[in-house]
Amino acid sequence: MRYDSxxxxxxxxxxxxxxxxxxxxxxxxxxxxxRIIDFVLSNMANSGITNVGIATTANYSSLMDHTHSxxxxxLDRKNQGLTxxxxxxxxxNYGTIKGNIDVLEGIRDFIKRSHQTYVILCMSNMIYNxxxxxxxxxxxxxxxxxTIAYKKLNTAGEDVLKRYTLLDINDDGRVTDIxxxxxxxxxxxxxxxxxxxxxxxxxxxxDECSARGDVDFIKDALVKQLDGMRVYAHEFKGDLYKVxxxxxxxNASMSFLRAEKRNEFFNPERPIYxxxxxxxxxxxxxxxxxxxxxxSDGCEIEGTVINSILSRGVKIAKGAVVQxxxxxxxxxxxxxxxxxxxxxxxxxxxxxxxxxxGQESYPLxxxxxxxx
Amino acid sequence: xxSKNCVAxxxxxxxxxxxxxxxxxxxxxAxxxxxxxRIIDFPLSNCVHSGIDTVGVLTQYEPLELxxYIGNxxxxxLDRSHGGAYxxxxxxxxxxxxxxxxxxxxIYQNLGFLEAFNPKNVLILSGDHIYKMHYGEMLRAxxxxxxxxxxxxxxxxxxxxxxxxxxxxxxxxEITEFAEKPAEPKSNLASMGIYIFKYDVLKKYLTDDExxxxxxxxxxxxxxxxxxxxxxxMMSFTFEDYWKDVGTIHSLWEANMDLIxxxxxxxxxxxxxIIYSRNYALMPQYIGENASVKDSTITEGCDIDGExxxxxxxxxxxxxxxxxxxxxxxxxxxxxxAGAVIEKSVIGPGAKIGANAKIGIDPPQEGNPYASKYCDxxxxxxxxxxxxxxxxxxxxxxMVVAE
Numbered sequence: 114m115r116y117d118s119x120x121x122x123x124x125x126x127x128x129x130x131x132x133x134x135x136x137x138x139x140x141x142x143x144x145x146x147x148r149i150i151d152f153v154l155s156n157m158a159n160s161g162i163t164n165v166g167i168a169t170t171a172n173y174s175s176l177m178d179h180t181h182s183x184x185x186x187x188l189d190r191k192n193q194g195l196t197x198x199x200x201x202x203x204x205x206n207y208g209t210i211k212g213n214i215d216v217l218e219g220i221r222d223f224i225k226r227s228h229q230t231y232v233i234l235c236m237s238n239m240i241y242n243x244x245x246x247x248x249x250x251x252x253x254x255x256x257x258x259x260t261i262a263y264k265k266l267n268t269a270g271e272d273v274l275k276r277y278t279l280l281d282i283n284d285d286g287r288v289t290d291i292x293x294x295x296x297x298x299x300x301x302x303x304x305x306x307x308x309x310x311x312x313x314x315x316x317x318x319x320d321e322c323s324a325r326g327d328v329d330f331i332k333d334a335l336v337k338q339l340d341g342m343r344v345y346a347h348e349f350k351g352d353l354y355k356v357x358x359x360x361x362x363x364n365a366s367m368s369f370l371r372a373e374k375r376n377e378f379f380n381p382e383r384p385i386y387x388x389x390x391x392x393x394x395x396x397x398x399x400x401x402x403x404x405x406x407x408x409s410d411g412c413e414i415e416g417t418v419i420n421s422i423l424s425r426g427v428k429i430a431k432g433a434v435v436q437x438x439x440x441x442x443x444x445x446x447x448x449x450x451x452x453x454x455x456x457x458x459x460x461x462x463x464x465x466x467x468x469x470x471g472q473e474s475y476p477l478x479x480x481x482x483x484x485x
Numbered sequence: 486x487x488s489k490n491c492v493a494x495x496x497x498x499x500x501x502x503x504x505x506x507x508x509x510x511x512x513x514x515a516x517x518x519x520x521x522x523r524i525i526d527f528p529l530s531n532c533v534h535s536g537i538d539t540v541g542v543l544t545q546y547e548p549l550e551l552x553x554y555i556g557n558x559x560x561x562x563l564d565r566s567h568g569g570a571y572x573x574x575x576x577x578x579x580x581x582x583x584x585x586x587x588x589x590x591x592i593y594q595n596l597g598f599l600e601a602f603n604p605k606n607v608l609i610l611s612g613d614h615i616y617k618m619h620y621g622e623m624l625r626a627x628x629x630x631x632x633x634x635x636x637x638x639x640x641x642x643x644x645x646x647x648x649x650x651x652x653x654x655x656x657x658x659e660i661t662e663f664a665e666k667p668a669e670p671k672s673n674l675a676s677m678g679i680y681i682f683k684y685d686v687l688k689k690y691l692t693d694d695e696x697x698x699x700x701x702x703x704x705x706x707x708x709x710x711x712x713x714x715x716x717x718x719m720m721s722f723t724f725e726d727y728w729k730d731v732g733t734i735h736s737l738w739e740a741n742m743d744l745i746x747x748x749x750x751x752x753x754x755x756x757x758x759i760i761y762s763r764n765y766a767l768m769p770q771y772i773g774e775n776a777s778v779k780d781s782t783i784t785e786g787c788d789i790d791g792e793x794x795x796x797x798x799x800x801x802x803x804x805x806x807x808x809x810x811x812x813x814x815x816x817x818x819x820x821x822x823a824g825a826v827i828e829k830s831v832i833g834p835g836a837k838i839g840a841n842a843k844i845g846i847d848p849p850q851e852g853n854p855y856a857s858k859y860c861d862x863x864x865x866x867x868x869x870x871x872x873x874x875x876x877x878x879x880x881x882x883x884m885v886v887a888e
Contacts, residue, residue, distance in 0.1 A: 145769035146785075184559075185766075375768060384766035391560075391761050393753035394520035394784035394797075395770065396745075403778050409769040410521070410784055411754065415747075423769075 115161035118249050119193075119229040119312065121220070122153055122167045123213055124176065124237045127357045131480035132458055136175035139237035141362065142441050142459070144369050144378075145409035145424050148179050149356060151387045152240045152378075154195075158186040159383045160245035162233065164193035166223050168216045170200050185386040198223055212328025217319050224316060232315050234330075236306040240354040240365060242378050242385065245307075248347045252309040257345040259314070259335065261288060262307035264353040274298035276357060278306065278331060280346050288344040291336050305349055352377050363456060363476045366422055366439050370405055392425045400431055416446065424459075437473070441481075455479065488603040489568065491624055491681070493537050494595070495528050496588055497612035498545030503733045505859035506868025506886040507833060512544060514612030515551040516737070517816045517834060519744055519753060520784045520799050522762045523554060524731060527617070528610045529561045529570070530760045535620035537608065539568035541598055543591045545584060548574055560763045573598060587702030593691040599684065607687050609680040609704065615740050615751070616677075616728040617758050623722045624681055633686045633717040636660060636709070637679035639724045649675035650705050652721055660719040663709050674721060677728060680704065686717065727751045734884075735862045738831055741797045741814045744782055767800055775806045791821065805840065813845075822875065829881070830865040838867070839875035849882040857884035 127138040139150040150167070157165050165188055169176060176197070182188075183195030201219030217224070224232070231252070233245055243262075252260035263280050266273065280302040281290035292299065308330075318334045327333035335344060352374065354365040368374045379385055392411030397403065402417040411426040416433035424442040429435060433450040444461040446452065452463065454471035458481040463469065467485055471477030479485070501513025508516060514525035525542070532540050540563060544551050551572075557563075558570025573595050575584050585591035592599075592609065599607060606627065608620055618637070627635035638652050646667075653662035653672040662671065690708050694700050700707045712719060727750060731737040743750035753760055767786030772778060777792045786801035791808030798804070799816045805823030815821065815832045822840035830845040838844060845865040849856070860866055863881045867873060871887045879885060 370771075372771075375771065379768045385768075386766045389764035391759045391764070393760070394744075394782040396754070397778045397781050397783065397793075398747060399780040401779055403772045404776055405774050406772050407769050408772060408783075413754075418772075 114163060115246060115249065116163070117229055118162055118231040118233055118245075118309075119224075119227045120157045120162045120165040120245075121217075121224070121232060121234045122150070122157075122165065122237050123216060123234065124150070124167060124169050124173070125213075127238050129356075129359050129362055129478075131478055132359070132362070132456070133172075135172070135458075135481055137169070137172040138356065140173075140175040140179055141356070142424055143240070143356075143362070143366055145407050145422055146390075147385060147387045148176075149240060150176065150179070150237050151385050152242065153235050153237055154180070154186050154188075155383070155385045156241070156243055156245060157233075158188060158386065160249075162245065163188065163190060164196075164227055164229060166196045166198050166220060166227075167237075168198045168200075168220050170216060173197070173199065179388050181388065185388055187386075193227070196223060212333075213330045214319060214322045214328050214333065217315070217330065218323050221316070221319060224312065224319075227312065230311060232308075232310055232312045234308040234310075234315070238356050239305055239307075240356060240378070241305065241349065241351055242380055242383055243349055243351050244383070248307065248349075249309055251347045252345070255286070255345045256343065258310060258342040259344045260309040261344065261346050262305040262349050263302045263346050264305055264349050266301045266303040269301060269303070271298055274301060274303065276355060277303035280304055282346045286345050286347070288339060288346050290339065291331060293331055293336075302346065303353070303355075305353060359456065359476060359478055360474075363439065367420075367437070369407055369422065370420060375407075390425055398431070401429075416448075416450075439476075458483075461485070487567065488605070489539050490604065491537055491606040491608055491620075492568075492599060492602050492604040493528075493532050493540045493608040493610060493620070494592055494599075495525065495540060495542045495610045495612045496591060497525060497542050497551060498585055498591060499611075499613065500546040501613060501732065503859055504737065505734055505857060505866055505884050506871075507734070507737070507831070507866065508547070509868060509886060510547055511550045512546045512548060512612075513732075514542075515554055516731075517799055518615065518731065518737070519741060519760075520782050520797050522760055524615065525551070525555070525612045526561075526760050526762045527615055528612060529555075529558075529563065530758075531616075531618050531620060532608075532610075533561050533563065533761070534758055535618075535624075537620060538563065538565055539571075539602055539604075541571045541573045541595060542612070543573045543585065543595065545575055545591075548572070554763055556763070561761045568602070571598065587707075588704045589691055589694055589700075589708050590702035592687070593695050593702070596688060596691065599688075604684050607682050607684050609678075609682065611678045613732060614677070614728060614730055616724075616726065617755075617760070618679075618724055618726070618728075620679075620681075623679070626722050627681045627720065630658075630720045631718065632681075632720040633683055634709075634712060635681045635720040635722050637677040637724050638674040638721045639677055639728055640673050641675045643670070643673050646670035646673045646675065650678075652676055654721045658721050658723075660713070660721050663713055665705055674723070676705070677724060678705075686712075733861075734831060734859050734866050735864055738814055738829075738864055742795070742812070744797060745780055745795060765800070773806075776804075791823075791825075799834075816869070829863055830867065832867045833869035833871065835870045836867045837872045839873050839877060841876050842873050843878045844873070845879065845881055845883075847878060847880040850880055853880055853883060855879060855883035855885050857882070860884050 188195035395412040398415035409425040416429040426443040430448040449466040456478040497514040563570035729740040770787040773790035783798045791804040807824040816834040818835040824841040827844040868886045
């Protein structure tokens with residue numbers, strides 16, 4: 114157990130319309146039975162962190178429904194465990210959250226009453242399977258003020274790097290410059306937006322920033338004090354996906370059809386936990402054809418499913434052909450339907466004989482509950 | 486404490502020796518069933534859906550796996566502050582202490598547990614049947630009739646009636662006669678081994694029975710006949726849905742096969758009567774490039790690259806390229822090598838079948854070293870954790886047990 118550290122997850126809200134119209138992006142279903150938040154929460158649990166707060170901003174009922182008491186992550190504890198922290202709208206910043214400092218200011222009491230020495234602060238839009246002990250230990254060994262986990266994105270193009278916060282690092286591993294989503298990327302060290310620091314330092318940063326009207330933890334607190342503070346970087350060697358658009362969501366999902374990615378992200382030594390639903394096993398009919406697909410329990414497949422990901426309780430009728438698609442919970446694909454490169458949110462019904470074709474470069478996303 | 490209207494007691498101590506290698510290290514109620522369940526999930530889930538929140542599970546034979554599985558009862562919503570699931574093993578007390586001698590003695594030894602909840606009624610269940618039943622309806626009928634005991638019965642085909650404990654009833658549903666496996670049955674209503682007793686009646690009969698040195702301390706053999714002889718008010722409650730005793734390898738296989746098909750004999754996907762089970766953190770099933778899956782059920786954690794036809798594949802099973810599995814039951818964590826061919830077999834948990842092995846293809850033969858009286862109707866059982874070598878040939882009606 115990692116009794117010296119507490120976890121804080123900031124649920125930044127990416128716009129992945131129409132999937133995020135009804136829920137914050139961290140609660141987006143992924144890989145069949147999971148939600149995006151499951152990765153960071155499971156990483157916390159697998160790293161032995163037993164005091165985890167999730168700071169929410171908006172649209173968080175789906176998240177609360179999912180995490181519930183924290184039981185699947187063994188975070189339903191008498192002492193501490195999982196705490197969902199709704200936005201604090203009663204302060205002077207009523208109705209508007211201008212930056213993550215506002216969010217942190219809103220959860221000050223939670224931070225204050227936690228008794229751990231260190232805080233590991235994470236954003237919820239990153240998908241990876243990693244051990245936080247490595248970065249906390251590195252932080253302590255370096256006697257750093259702040260340690261940031263990063264991934265070398267050497268093969269990524271400019272369009273990808275532009276979406277990341279990038280770190281300039283010297284030979285000692287010290288961060289010499291930080292650029293948030295720069296137009297012309299100088300380095301390929303992508304921040305995983307995982308920050309380790311002493312709890313007292315975080316409290317100080319919150320105080321100072323809010324007193325000056327500063328709103329951003331990175332741009333206002335870290336960047337301006339790189340000379341004064343010992344900010345170090347710690348390299349993460351595993352795979353990393355940043356899910357911030359429909360395209361990145363689709364590509365990350367589809368990568369799980371490859372064995373090496375499944376083994377990396379769903380490593381049985383560090384399982385990804387999620388809310389369980391007690392669905393019965395999936396039934397395949399006598400005309401079913403299924404290849405290269407990732408399928409959750411409770412589905413009924415009588416048609417053809419190729420290169421696709423099905424969440425729980427999806428029905429594929431006879432003669433329907435589903436290819437390269439992501440179909441979320443309880444959607445129904447009726448007889449003779451043909452779909453390719455689509456993302457169906459929950460409970461979408463596509464009636465007999467319809468066709469819906471997206472493109473690999475532009476998958477077609479359909480909102481929850483749509484009948485076509 | 487607030488007294489309970491009804492407490493359930495599940496008799497889960499039996500070895501189930503006719504299941505052969507499957508119950509070598511686990512009690513029968515912990516035997517895997519239906520893809521992601523164990524047999525005991527059925528009575529436990531039925532209890533919760535029937536509004537019974539206090540359940541004692543009486544264990545004796547190989548209890549470790551069963552105890553671990555039940556844990557604090559959380560998967561069935563039976564982790565309660567007042568009530569919940571309790572595992573009740575035999576125990577030592579003062580100078581005495583003994584194993585459970587029979588079904589009635591097992592309950593007798595746990596009268597202290599029942600006393601703590603002071604229930605009005607006690608539901609007695611066995612931990613080895615597959616069915617979905619609303620015990621609440623039976624309890625209501627029992628209380629409305631003000632019966633001393635109500636026994637669940639089901640009509641069975643007349644030609645099979647002599648295999649069961651048969652109840653004769655009058656037009657009011659009162660039980661007038663009971664015969665254990667009668668040669669000439671007078672009725673076709675078979676006892677399902679499900680009883681609701683008034684608690685004070687149960688206590689009295691169990692205490693009297695314990696004093697009788699000639700008694701086998703069994704509900705069917707001793708308690709029920711004694712109550713009939715004493716003229717107690719005994720009601721039947723007829724159940725006409727799916728119910729299966731999975732006491733043999735063939736019946737266990739058959740009950741699994743009953744889950745397959747567009748309109749299966751036994752439907753598990755009803756959202757209003759979910760069968761709960763302990764869930765493990767497993768990925769969704771992956772169906773590979775070379776796979777073909779037809780007329781089957783598959784569950785979480787599987788990695789399938791072979792051909793599956795008319796089979797039940799349990800969680801975290803791996804099936805290699807070119808393997809063919811037909812009419813079979815493959816239990817959790819089994820690994821089927823590439824090119825292996827399997828027909829009408831039960832592959833135990835964690836078993837490993839080598840590449841190109843043949844299981845259950847060739848007809849039974851004299852002198853088969855694996856021949857077993859438990860494997861009839863052509864079935865093959867590969868026990869849990871058994872490793873079958875590459876290219877091995879295991880013929881029909883074989884049972885292979887781990888050493």
